[in-house]
Amino acid sequence: MQEEPVKRIHKNAIKAWTVNALIVGLIWFIPLVFFVVLSIGGTVNTDLKWYQGIDWFVFSLLSIGALFMYLLIGLLYPKLRWQRWKYDVSEKEVDLLRGIIIKKRTLVPINRVQHVDTRQGPVYRRFGLSSVTISTAATTHEIPALDDETANELRNTISALVRKVKGDV
């Protein structure tokens, strides 16, 4: 099999993904907040049929579960994801490698690329990162978290390559 791509995405990706996951991950705590609010506001003999006071066992189980998921996704996952993510762009193709448990590799021939964009969300902006999105007639592929300069350069490189190849045909 042809050599795997070698270029890594920016190291800041780990921090950016962590921050992102820690913000988004607050969703995991909604059931807890729900429980706490109910336990403060409600009494045991409430009219709500299903609510019979707070069950502390379920409560602690939920909190531990939520905390575990939160930390796993916030701290461990970004690191693993960064370790796997590699890409390469050559005259002929864009080669992407990703996936933590199931390893995925995608090859997009340059002359199938329809357009290339760079994107930047609020978290990425703080870390000076951008992602590059490559679209074909059928699918869209993203190279996440490159520093702004590299991302712009890559976008221009790909678009120049596409123009060159399409001009040839």
Next chain:
Amino acid sequence: MSDFKKQHPVAAVSQVFETIKQNFITIIILLFIGTSNTDGYFLYFLAAGIGLSLIAGVFGWWVFRYRVKNDELQIRKGVFVKNNIYMSKERIQVIDITEGLIQRLFGLVKVEIKTAGGGTESATISAISREEAEALRTELRNKYGQSTDNFEDDLEEKQADEDRILDSWKLPNKDLVYAAFTSGNFGLIASILGAVSGQLNEVINEETIEYLYEMLPGLNNVTMIITIVVAIIIISWTLSFLGVIFNYSDFQLQKTSKELIITSGLIERKHVTIPFDRIQAVRFVEGVIRQPFGYGMVFIESAGFNQAQKGRSIVIAPYLAADKFSEFLGDFLTEYQEPDYEIKPKPQVKFRYIRRPAYLLLVLLPFAWYFFEYGWLLVFLLPFMGLLGWMRYKDAAIGLDREYIRSRFRNISRTTSISKRVRVQNVNLSQNPFQKRKNIYSLSTTVASGAGGMSFEVKDLNGDACQQVYSWVTGISNGEKIDAVGEGETLDDNQ
């Protein structure tokens, strides 16, 4: 035809029926759920919904105007947001005249006009008389405009050349019946019926069951279940039978120099035009029931036209003998050829294929065993799963030619897809930890279909085989020889 024209008033209703038709199954299911556990206020919602869309339809019809002027089709529509569509004649690629159910009742037709290029713009005139439609079509078709008299004959001839039917294929009535008998849809319909019958608490209550026991001596729990299952199978088979008959009656495929034209349907006459340059892949699908008879169904994937539609597969032959497929390709899709060179999974992965379908069953089995009295009967499905796996192994293959790829794989039905190299948008490899130990990959290729893509996956190929597809797809110029398919190349497996 330079004055603005309106549609026939039926257009106001046709949209409502279109919506109902598209959501038919959802509505049926909602009806059952709605009536079984509420006082029926749910029905008012449904009625209100239909009423609202009817009002919207009437207003829509009221403001809709179309005309042809300055070599352009101009359409004005939109109640709140005014929408003006201008389509120049040269850009119009396809004009489809369809007779829907509602339209047919009033002797009307629906006209769909689609433009060329990567764009997905299309305009629909939902109800006008056939004469008007034909007139519109002729006028729009006359692409070369009002040129001087000298040229006119020449141009008309050119137009006539483009419209000439070069070849046509009809589905014989006998084959239509076979197709209806062997359609695999009944499985799908049966599962829907099964879900609905779960909601039939009102009909199937203890009284009816007792009544049935009295009426039919010898009925116990087991035979009762068997009877219900058989009944569901028969009903769904009948429905799928009728579905095929309605859809593919008088099926006709025609070929002109630039496009394929499909006409079919018993109650609704559909008319679909597909320009050759929109075709992304051809698929031959052999269902489990059809394959033993040596028959299958031919689809094509086409890109663009409808942004809302994720995938766009069109049936171009509902029932075709497998050994006639090559010939059929030769007649109608001359550009598509079947490659000779073939890559297959190595024999070492055979057992992986055989045991893979059983995994799902092994997960389900303990639950079924525990919760259902006869759940352990599922054990008897294991050999069939093994057989399915073995068949998948036998069928899995990728064929390569300089310009073509053929992926063959089986889920339940066997699919053979042929695509041109330039139409393959990307190649994906995926490798799970078990595959990694054996250094094998699942390889899929994606082609565009509608606004999205369609992938064809072949599992458990070794690195060498994947490399061949990799190098094949990136080959750039047409004249260039692609090494990967040649014999002499040795490619290192990445250890």
